[in-house]
Amino acid sequence: MEFLTLLQVLDSSLRLATPLLLACLAGLFSERAGIFDIGLEGKILAAAFMSAAVAYATGSVWVGLLAGIGASVVLSAIHGLASITLRGDQIISGVAINFLAAGLTVVVAQAWFGQGGRTPPLQSGGRFEPINFPGAIPSKEMADAGPAMQLYSELMSGHSLLVYMALLTVPLSWFVLYKTRFGLRLRAVGENPAAVDTAGISVVGMRYAAVVICGVLCGIAGAYIATALQANFTKDMSAGRGFIALAALIFAKWRPWYALGACLLFGFFFAVDNRFQNILLPAWSLSSVLLLTAFGLVAYVWRKELLDKIVLGGLGLGIAFVSALIVISAWSAGMSTQIKIPVVFIQSLPYILTVVVLAGFVGKAIPPRSGGVPYVKEK
Amino acid sequence: MDVMPKWADVVLVPLFSLVLAAFLSALLILAIGESPGEALKLMVQGTLLRSAGWGYMLYYTTNFIFTGLAVSIAFHASLFNIGGEGQAMMGGLGVSLVCLFIPWPHWSLAIVGASVGAAVFGMIWAGLPAYLQAKRGSHIVITTIMFNFIAAGVLNFFLVGALKPKGSMDPATANFPASTHLPTFEDMAQLLGFEKMFRSAPANVSFFIALLACVAVWYLIWRSPLGYEIRALGKSGPAARYAGVGSVKIIMITMMISGALCGLMAINTTQGESERLILNFTEGAGFIGIAVALMGRSHPLGVLLAALLFGFLYQGGAELALWTKIPRELIIVIQALVILFTGALTMMVRAPLERLFLAAWRG
Numbered sequence: 001m002e003f004l005t006l007l008q009v010l011d012s013s014l015r016l017a018t019p020l021l022l023a024c025l026a027g028l029f030s031e032r033a034g035i036f037d038i039g040l041e042g043k044i045l046a047a048a049f050m051s052a053a054v055a056y057a058t059g060s061v062w063v064g065l066l067a068g069i070g071a072s073v074v075l076s077a078i079h080g081l082a083s084i085t086l087r088g089d090q091i092i093s094g095v096a097i098n099f100l101a102a103g104l105t106v107v108v109a110q111a112w113f114g115q116g117g118r119t120p121p122l123q124s125g126g127r128f129e130p131i132n133f134p135g136a137i138p139s140k141e142m143a144d145a146g147p148a149m150q151l152y153s154e155l156m157s158g159h160s161l162l163v164y165m166a167l168l169t170v171p172l173s174w175f176v177l178y179k180t181r182f183g184l185r186l187r188a189v190g191e192n193p194a195a196v197d198t199a200g201i202s203v204v205g206m207r208y209a210a211v212v213i214c215g216v217l218c219g220i221a222g223a224y225i226a227t228a229l230q231a232n233f234t235k236d237m238s239a240g241r242g243f244i245a246l247a248a249l250i251f252a253k254w255r256p257w258y259a260l261g262a263c264l265l266f267g268f269f270f271a272v273d274n275r276f277q278n279i280l281l282p283a284w285s286l287s288s289v290l291l292l293t294a295f296g297l298v299a300y301v302w303r304k305e306l307l308d309k310i311v312l313g314g315l316g317l318g319i320a321f322v323s324a325l326i327v328i329s330a331w332s333a334g335m336s337t338q339i340k341i342p343v344v345f346i347q348s349l350p351y352i353l354t355v356v357v358l359a360g361f362v363g364k365a366i367p368p369r370s371g372g373v374p375y376v377k378e379k
Numbered sequence: 380m381d382v383m384p385k386w387a388d389v390v391l392v393p394l395f396s397l398v399l400a401a402f403l404s405a406l407l408i409l410a411i412g413e414s415p416g417e418a419l420k421l422m423v424q425g426t427l428l429r430s431a432g433w434g435y436m437l438y439y440t441t442n443f444i445f446t447g448l449a450v451s452i453a454f455h456a457s458l459f460n461i462g463g464e465g466q467a468m469m470g471g472l473g474v475s476l477v478c479l480f481i482p483w484p485h486w487s488l489a490i491v492g493a494s495v496g497a498a499v500f501g502m503i504w505a506g507l508p509a510y511l512q513a514k515r516g517s518h519i520v521i522t523t524i525m526f527n528f529i530a531a532g533v534l535n536f537f538l539v540g541a542l543k544p545k546g547s548m549d550p551a552t553a554n555f556p557a558s559t560h561l562p563t564f565e566d567m568a569q570l571l572g573f574e575k576m577f578r579s580a581p582a583n584v585s586f587f588i589a590l591l592a593c594v595a596v597w598y599l600i601w602r603s604p605l606g607y608e609i610r611a612l613g614k615s616g617p618a619a620r621y622a623g624v625g626s627v628k629i630i631m632i633t634m635m636i637s638g639a640l641c642g643l644m645a646i647n648t649t650q651g652e653s654e655r656l657i658l659n660f661t662e663g664a665g666f667i668g669i670a671v672a673l674m675g676r677s678h679p680l681g682v683l684l685a686a687l688l689f690g691f692l693y694q695g696g697a698e699l700a701l702w703t704k705i706p707r708e709l710i711i712v713i714q715a716l717v718i719l720f721t722g723a724l725t726m727m728v729r730a731p732l733e734r735l736f737l738a739a740w741r742g
Contacts, residue, residue, distance in 0.1 A: 038520065038524070078719075081724075082719070082723035082724050083723070086723075086724055086725075086726040086727050087726065088722070088723035088724055088725060088726060089722055089723055090723075091459055091461075091520055092459075092669070092673070092718060092722035092723045093719065093722070093723035093724075095461065095666070095669055095718055095722075096715045096716075096718040096719035096722065096723055097715070097719075098715075099666070099711050099712075099714055099715030099718065100712060100715035100716070100719070102708070102711050102715075103708045103709065103710070103711030103712035103713075103714070103715055104407075104708075104712055106706055106708035106711075107407065107411065107705070107706055107708050107709050107712060108411070110411075110704065110706045110708075111410075111411035111412065111704070114704075117706060117708070240528065243524055243528070246521065246524070247521075247525060250521060307510070307514065307627065307631070308514065311506065311507065311510040315507075342536050342540070344532040344533070344535045344536045345532070345536075347532055348528060348529050348532035348533075351525040351526075351528045351529050351532075352525075352529060354521070354525050355511070355517075355522055355525050355526070355529075358511065358515075358517035358518070358521060358522055358525075359511050359515045359517055360515050360516070360517070367518070
């Protein structure tokens with residue numbers, strides 16, 4: 001692969017990772033304080049709609065951004081009310097918020113603009129434009145430039161302000177969570193709220209603060225999608241990003257720097273998926289990787305209980321079967337034939353990797369101890 | 380006495396939640412410049428006042444009964460199966476393989492085969508997250524969400540690849556052979572001598588299988604030893620373990636039954652309606668199961684009533700989209716409000732209701 005192609009893919013990875021990163025850090029604050037949030041998706045969607053609608057109506061992207069954050073924080077407040085004050089089920093509340101956003105955005109967009117649940121395209125001024133660093137060259141001249149210039153102009157320069165903001169949010173989150181008193185308390189509320197309460201700090205207050213931070217970050221993520229990545233709102237445009245962010249959060253084991261890595265990795269999968277329609281691998285490499293996985297699973301369950309043998313052994317045999325299919329189909333043409341990797345496999349990789357991590361076979365992910373449990377003060 | 384009797388709690392809380400949801404939806408309809416009264420009239424006219432409307436409503440209801448029962452049975456074991464969508468998709472795959480590759484002589488045999496296929500595929504798809512929860516402690520909510528996305532990928536893979544007939548552009552399988560087609564309510568009405576009933580409505584015999592499933596789940600949960608163990612585990616894990624209930628076994632069995640029920644939804648949509656496997660045939664029914672289970676208080680009778688209500692809303696919503704400027708997504712808002720009030724804001728709904736009820740009770 002050419003260096004420039006690689007840069008272009010990385011550039012696109014960064015763009016696609018930005019909303020994931022913001023949403024992932026949003027989830028990080030909420031879950032570190034003990035509030036599970038599967039409503040990230042809904043908040044992103046609501047923010048995407050409000051930011052696009054208001055940016056269109058006012059012509060100012062900044063007002064749009066504020067409106068988007070506002071919409072997201074309102075949903076956060078509902079989640080907080082349900083899960084902190086009323087001690088309801090946090091998962092159910094999150095599910096409700098996702099549906100609320102999915103329905104309301106379309107109903108309101110249809111009533112407001114009458115374009116079938118979309119908002120009109122944003123003109124310049126209503127969008128976050130790319131920022132070109134001094135000395136960066138336009139993409140026309142890119143092919144003739146040296147590698148350092150290509151790196152500078154293609155990958156580093158030319159993103160919208162929100163991309164750089166999202167990247168800065170990572171060290172900021174790390175600092176807030178690990179180097180400030182607020183962060184210590186926030187993490188403590190997610191691990192052992194009773195201890196925090198004993199120290200005279202309001203558990204409810206800390207959790208509301210975390211939920212609001214989560215709302216603000218989701219709001220920026222949504223505004224980025226509708227006013228920087230795209231130039232209007234379309235129905236269901238968050239496209240599962242909230243859930244991928246949740247996956248990235250688990251993949252990152254609830255840590256800010258790991259979150260950056262996880263989101264960039266998942267962004268890279270999407271960029272690869274966007275750019276290359278056909279990913280070809282030689283049949284021998286593909287089938288041997290599959291066979292090794294299958295063999296590993298079977299070896300692992302050899303001395304385990306019957307249930308492990310049935311489930312994981314069955315999975316192993318299934319993988320071995322796929323590998324056998326590849327060998328049979330490639331046999332006549334020689335084992336170095338190129339086999340096409342299905343596009344959907346690349347798209348499903350974030351989810352598959354998250355399940356593997358959750359299963360604890362590769363680095364166990366342990367959630368905050370009091371996550372999902374409403375805090376009841378002793379009377 | 381300072382709590383409501385159980386019957387009042389079971390009946391009044393969902394009803395009051397529904398009233399709240401309806402009230403907020405009416406405000407929303409007013410806000411977008413339509414009349415809530417007109418909207419309700421249209422919904423009733425298009426759904427309850429003509430037989431084809433019933434035919435559509437019961438078609439949706441069938442889906443929601445299956446997914447609602449699936450979510451309820453998991454709730455009884457304190458498990459949250461949010462993966463109904465993925466399990467239903469895999470169920471669809473099972474139905475198609477059975478219908479396409481086995482030459483069935485008659486629909487009555489085909490539906491048995493297809494049900495087994497749907498249930499087994501749904502079961503496998505719920506079994507993996509169940510195993511990860513039971514043996515590895517992976518949170519079942521997250522794994523089932525991930526499995527929804529993976530199922531969508533798998534379905535996509537087969538529909539643009541191996542199962543798509545040659546030369547076709549649609550991401551769908553070939554049409555199922557005529558001997559697997561299920562009789563619709565229209566066919567059944569004709570058989571009984573009623574012409575022009577349920578005209579071209581999609582409701583079919585799988586509705587009766589859904590009703591059977593309600594009875595079966597009721598028997599399983601409240602009349603069988605297994606149901607007792609499921610409820611025991613749901614009430615208290617440590618207590619159940621102390622009483623000798625194996626949590627690994629119960630989690631596996633409960634989730635696999637749940638997955639099988641979700642999978643069964645596909646006999647209604649895939650074998651009964653589209654008669655081939657298409658993308659997105661689940662249309663979010665796996666998620667509506669959550670609202671149905673919450674509204675129905677995880678009881679099969681409640682699930683049946685809530686599924687009828689949501690069937691009405693879905694068919695009514697289609698009517699609204701047809702005749703007014705209100706988009707179908709209004710129904711999603713109502714669904715969200717129902718989930719919110721019956722599932723997350725129960726305390727807010729119950730407290731004032733309890734005060735009112737007790738004041739009235741004492742006179």
